[in-house]
Amino acid sequence: MTSHPGDPDDEARRAIERRLDEILVAVQAVDMGRLTDFHLDSPKFSKFNDLPPWERQDFATAMRLEAEEFRSVSDIHGAFDDVKIDVFGPVAVVTAVFAFEAMAEGDRVASRTRVTAVMVDDGGDWKIAHEHLSDLPSPA
Secondary structure (H helix, E strand, O other): OOOOOOOOOHHHHHHHHHHHHHHHHHHHHOOHHHHHHOEOOOOOOEEEOOOOOOOOEOHHHHHHHHHHHHHOEEEEEEEEEEEEEEEEOOEEEEEEEEEEEEEEOOEEEEEEEEEEEEEEEOOOOEEEEEEEEEEOOOOO
């Protein structure tokens, strides 16, 4: 993650970096309560997932589907790679690659997913207002 000395957005960038660390811990612990709290519970929230259904999801649908997805996996280990955080006042665009391994139906699976998250400063608490996930093809 890139820091720019003297940049007025450094404080926001550090807060978002901490939030990404918290998201990673919650994913690995399959802590849906914390994961839900990291999203903006608002009609303005939206998500495009890398799994069906392919339609844009609202907050309730996205959280329900995430909970279903997490029920089918265990022993999750992952990291955010190639993270870029661009802050525009109370809004930030975060792009990264989420590389992870997990147990799914008795098999060890691995994947790399591109993540774009639009985050908003919700009273000093950075939350995901929009996320878009797309799988990266496995290397040949």
